[in-house]
Amino acid sequence: MSTPVYTTIYHLKDHEGGLVTLKGWLYNKRSSKGLHFLVVRDGSGLCQCVVSQELVDEAAWNGADEATQESSMELSGSVRKDEKQVGGYEIQVNSLRLIHKAEEYPITPKEHGVDFLMNHRHLWLRSQRQWAILRVRNSVIMSIHHFYQERGFVQMDAPILTGTAVEGTSTLFEMEYFGRSAYLTQSGQLHGEAMAMAFGKIYTFGPTFRAEKSKTRRHLTEFWMIEPEMAFYDLDMAMQLAEDMLGRIVSDALKNCQAELEILERDLEPLKRSISGYPRVSYDDAVDILKSDKTAQMVKDKLAGLDLEGASLSSELAKGKSEYGQAKKWEKKKFDSRELEINRRLAEIEEDRRNLPAWLASATAFEWGNDFGGSDETLITWHFDRPIIVHRFPHEFKAFYMKRDPEDDRVALGMDVLAPEGYGEIVGGGERATDLAFLEAQVKKHGLPEEAFTWYFDLRRYGSVTHSGFGLGLERTVTWICGLHHLRETIPFARTLDRLYP
RNA sequence: UCCUCGGUAGCUCAGCGGUAGAGCAUGCGGCUGUUAACCGCAGGGUCGUAGGUUCAAAUCCUACCCGGGGAGCCA
Numbered sequence: 001m002s003t004p005v006y007t008t009i010y011h012l013k014d015h016e017g018g019l020v021t022l023k024g025w026l027y028n029k030r031s032s033k034g035l036h037f038l039v040v041r042d043g044s045g046l047c048q049c050v051v052s053q054e055l056v057d058e059a060a061w062n063g064a065d066e067a068t069q070e071s072s073m074e075l076s077g078s079v080r081k082d083e084k085q086v087g088g089y090e091i092q093v094n095s096l097r098l099i100h101k102a103e104e105y106p107i108t109p110k111e112h113g114v115d116f117l118m119n120h121r122h123l124w125l126r127s128q129r130q131w132a133i134l135r136v137r138n139s140v141i142m143s144i145h146h147f148y149q150e151r152g153f154v155q156m157d158a159p160i161l162t163g164t165a166v167e168g169t170s171t172l173f174e175m176e177y178f179g180r181s182a183y184l185t186q187s188g189q190l191h192g193e194a195m196a197m198a199f200g201k202i203y204t205f206g207p208t209f210r211a212e213k214s215k216t217r218r219h220l221t222e223f224w225m226i227e228p229e230m231a232f233y234d235l236d237m238a239m240q241l242a243e244d245m246l247g248r249i250v251s252d253a254l255k256n257c258q259a260e261l262e263i264l265e266r267d268l269e270p271l272k273r274s275i276s277g278y279p280r281v282s283y284d285d286a287v288d289i290l291k292s293d294k295t296a297q298m299v300k301d302k303l304a305g306l307d308l309e310g311a312s313l314s315s316e317l318a319k320g321k322s323e324y325g326q327a328k329k330w331e332k333k334k335f336d337s338r339e340l341e342i343n344r345r346l347a348e349i350e351e352d353r354r355n356l357p358a359w360l361a362s363a364t365a366f367e368w369g370n371d372f373g374g375s376d377e378t379l380i381t382w383h384f385d386r387p388i389i390v391h392r393f394p395h396e397f398k399a400f401y402m403k404r405d406p407e408d409d410r411v412a413l414g415m416d417v418l419a420p421e422g423y424g425e426i427v428g429g430g431e432r433a434t435d436l437a438f439l440e441a442q443v444k445k446h447g448l449p450e451e452a453f454t455w456y457f458d459l460r461r462y463g464s465v466t467h468s469g470f471g472l473g474l475e476r477t478v479t480w481i482c483g484l485h486h487l488r489e490t491i492p493f494a495r496t497l498d499r500l501y502p
Numbered sequence: 503u504c505c506u507c508g509g510u511a512g513c514u515c516a517g518c519g520g521u522a523g524a525g526c527a528u529g530c531g532g533c534u535g536u537u538a539a540c541c542g543c544a545g546g547g548u549c550g551u552a553g554g555u556u557c558a559a560a561u562c563c564u565a566c567c568c569g570g571g572g573a574g575c576c577a
Contacts, residue, residue, distance in 0.1 A: 030536045037536050052534075069527090084537080104512075109538045110526045111514050115569055171575085187577095212575055213503080225577065336525060337538090340515070347507080351571075354506085358573095373574080416577095428577060473577030487577095498569090 004076040004094075010044035012079050012089040021076045022047070022091070025126070026067045026102075028109055036064040038093075039086065040073070045259075046128065049075055049091040060096040069108075070126070072099040111340070121493055122502045132260035133489050136253060137478045139260075143252040144205070144226055144472075147245050153201040153228060158188025160207065163452060171211040173221075184209035187471060190401075190456050192229035193432060196467055197459055203228040215497050217486040218374070218424065220475060222495040227429075229469035235403075235413045235431040238468035239280060239389050242417050242427050245472070246387060247275045253481050266483040270421055274386045283393045283411065286372070286380050290363045295379050299360045303353065310349045313342045371397040377424045384420060391415040391430075400442040403433040415470070423480040429470020436460040 004019040012020065024042030031037070034053040039046055051064040060075075067073060077093040107123055117124045124130055148155065161175075161182050172183040188204040195202045208225040228241065250271050253261070261268065281289070289295065320335045359375040366376065371393075381388065392405055395412035402412035414430035433439050436457060443453055478490040488494040493502065 028538075030539050032533050032536065032539085034534045035536075037539085039537085048537080050535080054534085086537085104528065106512070106527090108513060108527045111538095113514070113570085116513070208577080210576070214573095214575065215570085216572065216576095219576070223577065333525065336515085343515095347571095351506085355572075371575095374572090374576090425577065471577060476577055 008044040009040070009042050009047045009087060009089075012045075012047065012087070012091075015079045016081055016089070017079060019076065019078055019094075020091070021074065022049070023074045023099075024072070026069055026071045026073065027126075027128075028069065029067065038064060038067065038075075040075070041126065041128075041131075043131075046086040047089055047091060048085045049077060049093050051093045051096060056093060056095065060093065063096045063098040064093070066101060067098055068102050069105040070102040070123075072102070073097060074099060118488070118494070118499060119502070125492060128263055130489065132257075132263040133478070133482050133484070134492060135260050136257050136264075136482050137474070137490055139253050139257050140249050140474065140478055140481060141205075143249045144203075144245065146252075147248045148201075148203045148228065151201070153203050153230075154195075154199045156192075156195045156199065156202045156204055157206060158185065158191040158195075158204045158227070160185050171213075173209050173211045186210055187225070188227050189229065189469060189471065192227050192469055193456070193459055193467065196229040196231045196469070197463070197465075200232075201228070201230045213497060216374075217488075218476065220487065220491065220494055220496060223491070224474040226472040226474060227469060229467065231465055231467045233431075233468040234466055235391065235415060235468060238429060238431065238470060239391065239415050242389065242415070242429070242470055242472075243276065243278045243387075246278075246417065246427070246477075249477065250274050250481065261482070264482050264484070266481075270385070271481065274420065278386060278417070279384055279388045281380070281388050281390050283390060284368075286390050287366060287368055289380055289383055290366050290372075290376055294383070295363055296360060298382055299356055299363075299379070303356055306349050306353055306356075310346060310353075313346055313349075317342050369394045369396065374424060377418055378422045381418050381420050381422065381424070387417050387419050387426075389415055389417050398430075400446045400448065401432050401439065403431045404438075419476075419480040421480070421483070423476070425473075426476045426480060427470050427472050429468065431466070431468045434460060434464045434466060436464070 002019055004021040005015060006021045006023070007015055009022065009024070022040060022042055024040045026038055027041040027046055028039040029036060036051040038049045038051060040049050051061065053061050056064075063073065073096060075091070075093050075096040077091040077095075080090050080092060081088065082090040105123070106120055107117070107127065125134070145155070161177065162185050163182055172186055175182050175184070185206075186208060188206060188208075192202060192204055195204075204225075204227045206224065207222055209222055210219075211221060212219065228245075230238065230241070233241070254268065254271055317339065320339065355375070359379060362373065363376055363379050372380070372390075380390070391414065392408070392411040393414050394410055395402065395404060398412045398414050402414050405411045405413055412430065414428070416425050417427035418424055419426045433442070439453075439457060439460060440450070443450055475487045475490040478484075479487040482490065484490065488496065
């Protein structure tokens with residue numbers, strides 16, 4: 001007999017019919033007399049390994065018998081293709097050694113609540129769904145690097161400790177820095193501009209901190225942001241770059257993360273449409289869309305649909321309850337889990353029914369000059385089947401460094417990319433102001449400390465040029481690609497308003 | 503800061519005035535192809551905390567603590 005080759009579950013396809021050794025952890029176990037079906041995970045995937053009492057020695061059998069969930073083990077056996085199994089392969093085990101018998105594992109193959117899972121994030125990472133999400137995150141990161149590197153951008157790091165608030169609006173984490181105040185960066189943009197003037201086209205990729213007291217599914221206090229900054233790019237060029245970048249991220253994910261997206265049950269159609277052809281929508285047009293009869297009709301249709309769905313689910317629930325008494329035990333179990341699902345969905349429907357009228361009211365009352373709220377963005381994106389780029393906003397609610405539109409002084413040359421399916425803003429940026437006097441006036445007007453910007457003003461003193469850039473929120477992008485409800489699962493260890501552990 | 507929902511077994515939840523329940527997990531037993539396997543038995547609880555109403559409180563009331571979602575703000 002040949003010697004087994006040490007490999008990983010991901011590479012089993014190269015060893016069909018051969019003998020291999022795997023090292024991993026027990027994900028789940030099913031047993032009957034003389035047989036153990038061990039679902040093993042090794043970080044690269046899952047594989048069912050069959051231990052038959054007749055075919056292994058006593059030590060191997062006892063090891064499989066004793067193994068508890070998440071026990072670590074090393075096993076060898078022959079690889080067989082089997083479409084029915086997770087990963088498409090199965091291993092008939094010849095030998096097995098228990099490396100460490102795990103204590104009772106807190107995360108069972110059943111459902112858990114968010115709080116419990118977040119408290120066990122260090123273990124939750126081992127679950128299949130988290131595996132899939134964080135591998136998509138990896139794909140997105142690599143796509144971004146490839147995209148920019150292939151286009152001649154230089155990756156440069158902006159400082160994390162800063163003495164300047166880039167945008168007065170956001171709240172900063174302040175800290176003591178050798179006797180004075182420093183802040184954790186909320187954007188690398190100003191330093192990015194300096195680097196763009198030195199290298200032409202650059203992008204930063206780093207952590208960003210916002211001390212906003214937001215408790216929503218779209219916010220983290222620590223998140224990762226990618227900020228390209230390009231000399232000699234105007235707004236239109238920046239919008240095209242953002243579209244090309246997102247298109248690349250999406251098409252790479254579709255190509256490289258098929259298994260992951262399937263685990264996440266992601267509907268691929270909206271992603272396939274999101275590779276190119278992003279409509280450009282001016283703020284003016286977006287306001288018209290928001291206040292249109294069509295939007296009002298969409299909200300009404302949505303409400304009617306929710307009523308229908310709610311009624312149908314309620315009657316299913318009632319029917320199940322009336323038949324519960326006569327049901328067999330396994331039928332009861334099935335109904336119990338369905339009941340949970342229905343109750344959860346009903347709660348969601350209830351919430352939407354409460355929110356939608358308020359959304360419509362706020363949309364109808366919207367006036368030119370207001371900033372879009374989360375609900376406004378969602379309503380606007382309902383009109384499109386792929387990401388859209390909204391541009392040229394009233395300058396009042398935009399950052400001081402944005403260039404004014406030469407054709408309309410009321411608006412700034414900013415742009416936001418809004419993801420479809422209700423995911424909203426994933427990119428924000430635009431063309432930067434080039435005129436020194438204008439910037440000096442802006443800093444004063446926004447009440448920012450002028451002395452903190454003297455270095456920044458230098459960029460307009462020595463060869464000021466047209467330039468643009470934007471920031472991409474990594475976690476929001478991954479949330480959209482994965483089709484998730486909440487962004488906290490897209491980062492290994494989320495930092496939120498009241499969560500610093502684990 | 504405000505609005506809203508929740509806290510019952512290790513976990514997910516049901517019970518909503520009258521002796522504390524189920525599934526999963528754990529332990530033991532059964533089953534030679536299982537797919538959140540299945541079947542049987544067992545252990546496991548100051549019903550978030552503190553007051554109050556009541557013959558009787560997990561259930562009703564008040565306050566507080568903790569968490570989820572949302573608003574504002576943002577990527």
